[in-house]
Amino acid sequence: MMLLEIAVAAPIDQTLTYRLPVKISANPDGDGTISLIGRRVLVPLGGRKVTGYVLAEDVVASGEFKIRDIAEVLDVKPVFPCSLIALFRWISNYYHYPIGEVIRAALPAGMSPRSVRCLELVDSAREDERFLSLPDEKWRITLQEKGSLSAAATKELLASKVWKKTIQQFIKLGVLRLCESVTSDGVKEKMEVCYRLQHWLPQPSVDLPDESEIFQHYRRQLDAELGLELKLSEAKTLYYMKGLEEKSVDGTSPRKELLELYAGAAKGICDLKEKRLVTEQKKRVFRSPLGERLEFFPAPTELTDEQNVALAEIVPAIEQGGYTPFLLHGVTGSGKTEVYLQATAAALRQGKSVLVIVPEIALATQLEAHFVSRFGEQVVLLHSGLSASERFDQWSLAMSGEAKIVIGARSAIFAPLNDLGLIVVDEEHDAGLKQDDSLRYNGRDLAVVRAKQQGIVVLLASATPSVVSYHNALCGKYRLLTMDNRVGNRSLPKVTLIDLRKQQSSGKRSLFRPQLRKALEENFIAGRQSVILINRRGFSSNVLCQECGTPVQCRDCHVTLTLHRSTQQLLCHYCGYSVHEKTVCESCGSMQLVPVGFGTERVETELQEMLPLARVARLDTDTAKDRKAFLQTLKLMRGGEIDILVGTQMVAKGHHFPGVTLVGVVWADGGLAIPDYRAAEKTFQLITQVTGRAGRGDSPGEVYIQTMRPEHYAISLARTHSYRHLVEKELELRKNPAFPPFVRLVAIHIQGESEQDVERSASRIAAACRAAVKEKKSFVEILGPAPSPIDRVKKNYRWQVMIKAASIEILDALCSYVRQNQQELVSGRCKVMLDKDPENMM
């Protein structure tokens, strides 16, 4: 009797114990030694069946509960390697999320079936008068016509007050019945019918000039050897099969291809099967996600000195094995990709596999081209943009070891690679690495945890590392690698600041000051490309001093206040501090405080008016919704078919646009006004990243930055590319009031349809936390409750409580406390979500 530790796909914190009954064989193929760990099972839970993930075998039951039998073993081999189990447990514990849900989120969608109930009309009761006399409701007609209802329809019906009772009566009468069935996965391995020749056909001894001679040869041969009389169609089929077999790896001919060559094969195959000359088998096929040919990138003939220095540290670490975290700070254009490629090659030489995490699909596609150019077929792409079946295929390739390199967005951190030797995280500072719904994990942090657990090298890289990561490097937690120079000794672009506060003298007010306008015109005439960045973050309602450009800040929190017109208040979304909207500027005393913000399209329109002949394209959240269109725009830009690309942060990310020589930023300080303690850090990163788009080709780049606050350190330091000064300044500022890396944060989000319930719940949670930490000696602070910066989403009101603590233990204790007492703390139907290390403060 074997007991198993199983994580069920339900919100239960603990793992459960189930028995593997003797009648269920774990290994239907007869091999009794293969473990169940990492495989999926179907288990009874309460009154239904759900997917369970086997985490351990031969466990000891505590005897506290009755142990039920597994209903079914769903896989013949593991779907995730056992090395990931420790990561799943860590995540469950760290992010306070049920372990089964963690695994469900980690696996490709559609791999966690559950049982559903369908209402059926009992056949013998088809003519039941009581049933037939029911009103002509849709469900009754469907039942009569099809005999059964879909799971969704059944659920809806049983939830309705009007019909529940009637249905139950008919079930009692034996007219209707509820049938339990397991939802089909949706994602299945795609199988293909293949044929295999059972009799070896010798090549014709002499070169036979035409096909009909070959057919005759086959017929004579088989007649002589086996006494079989072949029809012409059979001989022809054999001939084409032989051709296909020679091309295939495993000596089989796919039915589809065979029929394309020779339609008569449909009949021929049937006859050949009867004669036992051909057998049929089903084979896995893999659907290629590569829509089109990838660009080829040749390997460089030599590396830069800095690349060599970095690799001289990374490669030995990979060869020796053991947990070694690196932070690679390499300016834009310094050739970080080549470092990833060389490091990957080193890991592959050790027989290890490699995981590459990027913040965004578009970047994955770009990196993929580099990796495929160097390593060919061993590379797979794993990201949410793939269809469920494509994702499943890529997953299987990684699991089976056929793919050695996985490139993907944050969820690829769960890639089922065995023998991992290296994890690379590109653009490690990017907020896109943080998942901001349901399980709120940070892909970069998980990369470090996975590397630590598996004792391998992790390489975090960025032109603008996050302040927290850089601080870790300064403290010695990470090994710091620096690349300060661009490949080919190209200089970083010259950055010019344009002060927006200086009044425009003449005529119509434009979003572009003369200097930028002139540069754009000249660049267009010279046939070169430009990029214009609009900092979308500046579009929320902030109040800015017209005289000095300073936004109104919170007294305690070092974040910008948000304008609430309805209440005429300026409100802090961290702690709830508020002032009347008519206030004075703290830095200059001016009363000239005005709300800011302008429309995105206006930038595009104005550019088009300015340069009617220019091909202008826009890249923002609106236009990026369609992934294909988004990638198409990037491709057009890369191919030089767009003159000016306008966009939000998206245009700034590590895209390689070789023809861009001019970059303009419409309003650089817009992002400084967002209510986020990292506003300055993010603004600096954005400007630096977009600046890096200029002058990557042969011509040196120019950058024009329009700003209300040229003297603000985030902007002035970006002008001089002074990353290290920015870090120093930020670290100084974050000591008081304390923010990461000096404290840890958790945001507790409360949302629900009733504003009152949400507010009351938030207050109770905050009060309970305050009471719980009264005695604590080490630093802990509870901020709020306060409405979330975006305080109403889809009919839901949102509030938040923020907890700052010096020790992670206190933070975790509070999280557990809130979760355990949720029932008492939360009123009505409010949802509570814990966000550890929050990235997006909105």
Next chain:
DNA sequence: AGCACGCCGACT
């Protein structure tokens, strides 16, 4: 999450 068990209002 589902689903069962369990305690208070509108009906026969």
Next chain:
DNA sequence: GTCGGCGTGCTC
């Protein structure tokens, strides 16, 4: 006096 509402609490 019953039926049935949906509030708490468990699921190996």
